[in-house]
Amino acid sequence: MTIHPQNSITSVDPVKLDRLAEVAIKVGLRLQPGQDLLLTAPVAALPLVRRIAEHAYKAGAGLVTPLLADEEITLTRFRSGPDLSFDRAPVWLYEGMGKAFSANTARLAVVGDNPMLLSGEDPDKVARANKAKSIAYQPALEKIAGFDINWNIIAYPGASWARQVFPDDEESVAIAKLAEAIFAASRVDGDDPISAWAAHNEALHRRTEWLNGERFQALHFSGPGTDLTIGLADGHQWQGGASTAKNGILCNPNIPTEEVFTTPHALRVEGHVVSTKPLSYQGTLIDGIAVRFEAGRIVEAKAARGEEVLNKVLDTDEGARRLGEVALVPHSSPISKSGILYFNTLFDENASCHIALGQCYSKCLVDGDKLTPEQIAAQGGNKSLIHIDWMIGSNTIDIDGVRVDGSRVPVFRQGEWV
Numbered sequence: 472m473t474i475h476p477q478n479s480i481t482s483v484d485p486v487k488l489d490r491l492a493e494v495a496i497k498v499g500l501r502l503q504p505g506q507d508l509l510l511t512a513p514v515a516a517l518p519l520v521r522r523i524a525e526h527a528y529k530a531g532a533g534l535v536t537p538l539l540a541d542e543e544i545t546l547t548r549f550r551s552g553p554d555l556s557f558d559r560a561p562v563w564l565y566e567g568m569g570k571a572f573s574a575n576t577a578r579l580a581v582v583g584d585n586p587m588l589l590s591g592e593d594p595d596k597v598a599r600a601n602k603a604k605s606i607a608y609q610p611a612l613e614k615i616a617g618f619d620i621n622w623n624i625i626a627y628p629g630a631s632w633a634r635q636v637f638p639d640d641e642e643s644v645a646i647a648k649l650a651e652a653i654f655a656a657s658r659v660d661g662d663d664p665i666s667a668w669a670a671h672n673e674a675l676h677r678r679t680e681w682l683n684g685e686r687f688q689a690l691h692f693s694g695p696g697t698d699l700t701i702g703l704a705d706g707h708q709w710q711g712g713a714s715t716a717k718n719g720i721l722c723n724p725n726i727p728t729e730e731v732f733t734t735p736h737a738l739r740v741e742g743h744v745v746s747t748k749p750l751s752y753q754g755t756l757i758d759g760i761a762v763r764f765e766a767g768r769i770v771e772a773k774a775a776r777g778e779e780v781l782n783k784v785l786d787t788d789e790g791a792r793r794l795g796e797v798a799l800v801p802h803s804s805p806i807s808k809s810g811i812l813y814f815n816t817l818f819d820e821n822a823s824c825h826i827a828l829g830q831c832y833s834k835c836l837v838d839g840d841k842l843t844p845e846q847i848a849a850q851g852g853n854k855s856l857i858h859i860d861w862m863i864g865s866n867t868i869d870i871d872g873v874r875v876d877g878s879r880v881p882v883f884r885q886g887e888w889v
Contacts, residue, residue, distance in 0.1 A: 482628075482643045482644075482646035482647040482650060483518065483628060483646065483647070483650045484650065484651075484654070487650075487654045487659050487660060488518065488519055488522060488650075489522050490654075490659035490664050491519065491522075491625060491653075491654065491657055491659045492519060492522035492523045492525070492526050493522075493526050493664075493665075494625075494657065494658070494659055494664050494665070494668065494726060495523055495526070495579060495623055495625045495726065496523065496526040496527050496530050497526070497530070497665060498664075498665060498668045498713075498722075498723050498726070499579070499623030499624075499625060499722060499723050499724070499726050500577050500579060500621050500622070500623045500720075500722050501621060501720050501721055501722050502527055502530045502531075502532055502577055502621070503530075503531070503720060504530070504531030505531060505532075505533050506531075506532060506533060506575060506576070506577055507532065507533045507534045507535075507536070507571070507574075507575075507576040507577070508527050508532050508534070508535045508536070508576065508577045508578075508579060509536050509538070509568065509571055509572075509576050509577070509578055509579070510523060510524075510535060510536065510537045510538065510579045510580075510581070511537075511538045511539075511540070511579075511580050511581065512537065512538075512539055512540070512580070512581035512583070512627070513539065513540050513541070513542065513581070513582075513583045513584045513627070513629055514539050514540065514541045514542075515542075515583055515584070515627065515629035515630060515631075516581045516583045516627035516629060517539075518627075519581060519625075519627045520537055520539075520581065523535075523579065523581075524537070540584070542584055542585060542588055542631060545588065545589075546588065546589075546592075548600075549589065549592040549593065549596055549597070549600075550592075556600075557596045557599040557600045557603070558599055558600075558603050559603055560600075560603040560604045560606070560607035560608070561607065562607045565607050565608045565609070565610055565611045566610050568610070568611040569610030569611045569613070569614060570610075572611060572614035572615070572619060572620050573614065573619075575620060575718055576620065577620060577621050577622065577623075578615065578620060578621075578622035578623070579622070579623050579624075579625070580622075580623070580624045580625075581624075581625055581626065581627050582624060582625075582626050582627070582815060582817055583626060583627035583628065583629035583632055584629055584631065584632060585629070585631035585632050585634075585635055586632065586635065586751045586754070586813075586814040586815050587635055587751065587754050587755075587756070587814060588631070588754055589753060589754025589755075590754040590755060590756070591754075592754065594755070594779065594780060594783070597753055597754060597755075598780070598783045601753055602787060602856070605787070605856040605857060606856060609856070612830075616830050616831075616832060616833065616858070617717070617833050617834075617840075618714075618716045618717055618832065618833065618834040618839075618840070619716065619717045619718065620716055620717070620718050620720075621716045621718065621720040621722035622716075622722070622724055623722060623723060623724055623725070623726060624724065624725055624726070624817055625657065625726045626653050626657070626815070626817060626818070627653075628646050628649035628650040628653055630642055630645075630646055632649065632814075632815070633645035633646040633648070633649040633650075635814055636648075636649055636811060636812070636813060636814065637649065652809055652811055652813075653818075655805065655809070656727040656805060656806050656809070656818060656821070657726050657727050658671060658727070668723070671712065672712035672713045672723070673712075674712075675711035675712035675728075675731060676711065676712055676713075678709075678711055678731045678799075678888070679708075679709040679710060679711045679712075679731050682709040682731065682733075682872075683708055683709050685872055685874075685880060686874075686875075687703060687872035687873055687874060687880070688702065688703060688873050688874060688875045689701060689702045689703055689739070689872075689873040690703065690797060690870055690871070690872060690873065690882065691870065691871045691873055691879070692744065692824075692863065692868060692869075692870050693868070693869050693870075693871075694865065694867045694868040694869060695745075695867055696743070696744070696745035696761065697742075697743065697744045697745055697863065697868065698742045698743060698744075699740070699741075699742040699743060699744040699764070699863075700740070700741050700742050700873070701735045701739075701740050701794065701797050701826070702735060702736040702738075702739025702740060702741075702767075702851070703733060703734070703735060703736060703739075703797075703851075704733070704734040704735060704736045704737075704831070704835070704836060704850050704851035704852055705736070705849075705850040705851055706836050706837045706838075706850050707733045707734050707835060707836060707837075707850075707851075708733065708835055708836065708837050708839075709731050709732065709733045709835070710731065710732055710733065710832075710834060710835055711728070711730060711731030711732065712728060714834065716834075717840045725817060725821075727805075727806065727817070727818065727821055728821060729800050729801075729804040729805070729806060729821040729822075730798040730799065730800045730820065730821060730825075731798065731799050732796055732797065732798035732799070732832075732835065733796075733797060733835045734795065734796065734797075734831045734832060734835040734836060734851070734852055734853075735767075735794040735795070735796070735797050735826075735831075735851070735853075736767065736850075736851030737767050737790070737793040737794065737795075737831075737848075737851050737852065737853035738766055738767040738793075738851060739766075739767055739851065740764040740766075740767045740768075740793070740794055741764055741765065741766070741767075742763070742764060743761065743762065743763045743764070744761075744762060744764075744826075744863050745759070745760065745761045745863070746758070746759065746760035746761075746861050746862055746863060747823055747862050747863055747864060747865040747868075748812065748819055748822065748823055748861075748862040749776075749812065749814075750777075750816075750819075750859070750861040750862070751814040751815065751816070751819070752777075752780065752784065752859060753780075755777045755780040756776060756777055756814070757774050757776065757777030757778075757780060757781050757861075758774065758775050758776040758777065759773075759774050759775025759776060760772070760773070760774045760781065760861060761773045761774070767793050767794070768792045768793055769785060769792040769793075769828075772785055784828070784857065784859065785828070787829075787855065787856055787857050788855055788856055788857075789855075790829055790830065790853050790854050790855030790856075790857075791828055791829055791855050791856070791857050792828070793828070793829075793853045793855070794826050794827065794828065794853060795827050795828065795829045795830045795831035795832070795852075795853045795855065795858055796825075796826065796827035796831065796832065796835075796858070796860065797825075797826050797827075798820065798824060798825050798826070798827075798860070799824050799864075799870070799882070799883065800820070800821055800822065800823055800824050800825070800864060801883075801886060801887050801888055802823070802864065802865060802866040802885075802886030802887060803886075803887060804821060804822060804823075806818055806819075806821045806822040807822035807823060809822075816859075816860050819862060820860045820862065822862065823862035823863070823864035823865065824862070824863055824864025824868065824870070824883070824886075825860045825861060825862045825863060825864065826860070826861065826863055827858055827859060827860040827861075828855070828857060828858070828859045828861075829853065829855035829856070829857035829858040829859060830853065830854060830855045830856070830857065830858040831847070831852040831853045831854070833847055833852065836850060836852060864883075864886060865886055866885050866886035866887075867885065867886065868883065868885075868886055869881075869883060869884050869885065870882040870883035
């Protein structure tokens with residue numbers, strides 16, 4: 472699997488790429504003068520990484536530290552590494568990242584690798600490596616999940632990813648198509664992306680204000696194959712678009728984003744639900760997911776494809792079978808309208824209403840920044856090593872908000888806001 476970075480460079484509009492870097496710093500992170508930045512990215516994304524560094528330093532960054540990953544090196548581990556390698560992870564690195572975040576370093580992740588990179592590798596080794604990384608990553612993940620610092624994820628059209636999304640096109644054409652799709656979804660295809668993001672954030676905030684005013688006890692999803700009641704955590708609050716981290720910085724963690732989301736109650740989910748789009752997880756495409764919940768826990772899980780991997784994920788820990796997030800996205804979202812399956816959750820989750828297995832976000836609880844882990848758990852917040860979003864929305868799904876007295880309010884009809 473050879474990557475041709477030159478094709479990537481020549482197929483990507485440099486003006487829009489520069490706008491994306493600027494949006495990452497000024498909208499995604501709102502990087503503050505003197506603040507350090509830790510940046511992770513695939514080697515293929517170097518053209519974007521360099522522009523990000525430039526905009527970061529122009530914004531007054533103290534120090535930009537990039538950490539780069541390479542697909543070929545990753546594959547070499549699985550094909551040549553000893554068996555003991557797959558139960559190891561760089562604990563020292565993630566402890567260092569945790570310390571950096573404790574010192575108010577901002578976090579930026581660029582995604583762009585082939586999401587199916589490990590699809591041909593031993594699934595047991597992949598599962599072991601993922602679990603070892605999840606455990607080791609906890610010192611850093613706690614700061615991200617707790618929203619201690621301003622963080623952001625954006626995307627770059629890597630060649631191997633582009634070939635996966637557009638397999639029938641020449642590589643340069645595939646890269647160009649993926650680049651334009653990323654730019655449109657990230658709202659940098661216009662002349663003033665900063666203003667475009669301000670308007671989009673305002674629209675998302677109007678949705679969250681309405682939901683927070685309603686104080687629903689639960690959401691009921693109904694449609695083909697789905698009859699699911701998701702109880703909401705005590706003291707939950709809806710979030711969407713820009714929000715304020717514990718360090719006081721207003722940022723947009725995900726670019727793109729079309730969702731408003733909150734924390735379910737880990738013990739109050741009942742019924743059954745089917746996926747409406749495939750889930751690409753660590754090199755495996757999991758499709759046709761069908762699960763049944765009792766008292767918040769998945770007690771039955773099937774998949775038309777990738778069922779073995781799905782069950783390994785669910786066995787990660789106790790919290791892996793419970794929900795950490797529920798998110799509302801209209802079927803008419805720009806990413807849904809594109810008709811593209813990105814094989815990447817950053818994009819695919821913004822095409823559809825979705826739920827997430829695993830870890831909750833404390834910021835989705837009122838005064839979540841002041842709550843202890845024990846208090847979060849008492850209010851229904853879930854804890855897990857994983858956080859995996861999968862899509863359950865479509866133009867056939869209806870959603871009702873359920874009040875404390877049992878009365879219902881229409882929220883979505885046929886996949887759209889009422």
